[in-house]
Amino acid sequence: MPATTDSSAAASFTNIGRSILSLRRDQVHSIEGMNMQHHDADTELESFQKRVTDRFLDLSSSSDELLTLSWVQKLLQSFLISQDEFRQILFRNKSQLHKPPMDRLIADYFERSVKALDVCNAIRDGIEQIRQWQKLIEIVLIALDNKKLIGEGHFRRAKKAMVDLAISMLDEKESGSALANRNRSFGRNNVRDNLHKSLGHFRSLSWSVSRSWSAARQLQAIGNNLNAPRSHEIMATNGLANLVFTMSYVLLFVMWALVAAIPCQDRGLQVHFSMSRQFSWAAPMLMLHERIMEESKKRDRRNASGLLREIYQIEKSTRLMNELLDSAQFPITEEKEGEVRQRVQELSMVFESIKGGLDPLEGQVREVFHKIVRSRTEGLDSLGKGNGPD
Numbered sequence: 001m002p003a004t005t006d007s008s009a010a011a012s013f014t015n016i017g018r019s020i021l022s023l024r025r026d027q028v029h030s031i032e033g034m035n036m037q038h039h040d041a042d043t044e045l046e047s048f049q050k051r052v053t054d055r056f057l058d059l060s061s062s063s064d065e066l067l068t069l070s071w072v073q074k075l076l077q078s079f080l081i082s083q084d085e086f087r088q089i090l091f092r093n094k095s096q097l098h099k100p101p102m103d104r105l106i107a108d109y110f111e112r113s114v115k116a117l118d119v120c121n122a123i124r125d126g127i128e129q130i131r132q133w134q135k136l137i138e139i140v141l142i143a144l145d146n147k148k149l150i151g152e153g154h155f156r157r158a159k160k161a162m163v164d165l166a167i168s169m170l171d172e173k174e175s176g177s178a179l180a181n182r183n184r185s186f187g188r189n190n191v192r193d194n195l196h197k198s199l200g201h202f203r204s205l206s207w208s209v210s211r212s213w214s215a216a217r218q219l220q221a222i223g224n225n226l227n228a229p230r231s232h233e234i235m236a237t238n239g240l241a242n243l244v245f246t247m248s249y250v251l252l253f254v255m256w257a258l259v260a261a262i263p264c265q266d267r268g269l270q271v272h273f274s275m276s277r278q279f280s281w282a283a284p285m286l287m288l289h290e291r292i293m294e295e296s297k298k299r300d301r302r303n304a305s306g307l308l309r310e311i312y313q314i315e316k317s318t319r320l321m322n323e324l325l326d327s328a329q330f331p332i333t334e335e336k337e338g339e340v341r342q343r344v345q346e347l348s349m350v351f352e353s354i355k356g357g358l359d360p361l362e363g364q365v366r367e368v369f370h371k372i373v374r375s376r377t378e379g380l381d382s383l384g385k386g387n388g389p390d
Contacts, residue, residue: 044089045239049280052082052246056284066291067261068309069357076364079254080371086247087375093240097379102237105229105244110376112248115222119255120369121208122215126262126306127362129172130354133314136165137351140321144344150337152330159325165318172263172305215259216268223252228276249275253285258365260292263305269296310357313350321347
């Protein structure tokens with residue numbers, strides 16, 4: 001009997017030892033698993049930062065394309081890709097979204113994104129304005145078609161379209177100030193009144209923002225209190241605070257660049273960009289900001305309705321064509337007709353560049369709008385489920 005007892009005790013101690021070892025192994029595996037999860041999360045966040053940096057480096061390296069239709073499209077495409085990646089990371093970390101301070105940070109981001117929706121609407125109105133200019137240019141090209149002799153009637157049609165275009169672009173420049181918007185209700189001279197009836201009527205039908213709305217104030221609201229997260233916020237959110245801050249700045253910059261490029265109500269570019277150089281994307285973003293600001297300060301761009309290069313080309317071609325048509329007398333000389341043909345060719349090139357770029361750009365702005373709405377809806381749903389009962 002004693003031998004049996006000793007044997008049972010030994011077996012019992014052996015089982016306890018195995019259980020302790022098994023428990024320790026499970027603990028080690030659990031810790032290793034948690035470490036792996038943290039490592040994967042850190043790698044994912046670092047990878048996001050790097051991809052955003054690469055996109056802005058690419059945008060800043062395209063100096064010849066800066067503020068062209070193709071560059072703005074590339075900018076919006078970069079935003080759309082970044083927004084998708086941002087959504088996916090948030091989705092994989094839904095459990096974190098309702099915990100402080102992440103709940104506050106993500107709510108602030110969604111509030112900024114709602115303000116960006118108004119900017120998208122205003123930009124679509126600006127694109128429609130450029131489309132109206134395009135139609136006037138087309139009238140000139142048809143009237144002064146290279147395949148036919150230029151008669152006095154053709155000149156009159158082209159001249160009228162050029163005058164309408166010049167006045168429309170001047171009106172758009174004036175609408176960049178709040179004072180000009182207030183003055184709209186006091187009427188204009190007969191030429192401008194007629195233009196507003198025939199061409200500008202689309203504004204009253206399609207404007208997506210109120211007459212008192214200001215792009216400058218909206219940009220300031222998007223960037224208000226946009227500060228880099230503190231170390232304890234980064235720690236408490238496992239680095240997600242940096243993710244939200246990065247996406248917030250991408251949102252602000254993209255909206256600011258759109259307002260800079262496209263005709264927009266009460267445009268204003270004096271937005272303070274203040275981000276730490278510890279973020280790798282800060283340097284190329286600041287470089288782009290400086291270049292665009294330098295462009296806005298150039299003598300011939302200072303009062304432009306938009307910094308888009310194609311708008312500058314329209315203004316330049318319109319001015320030269322108007323001067324030429326003003327100086328032409330009938331019967332027109334062969335030399336003067338040759339000059340007209342040359343100006344028509346230049347105007348045709350501007351027309352083609354706009355024709356191919358406006359529709360894709362408008363489609364991208366619409367997609368940005370819907371992506372922001374979708375991301376916000378999904379995010380608010382996640383916050384609601386996190387705060388609700390399991």
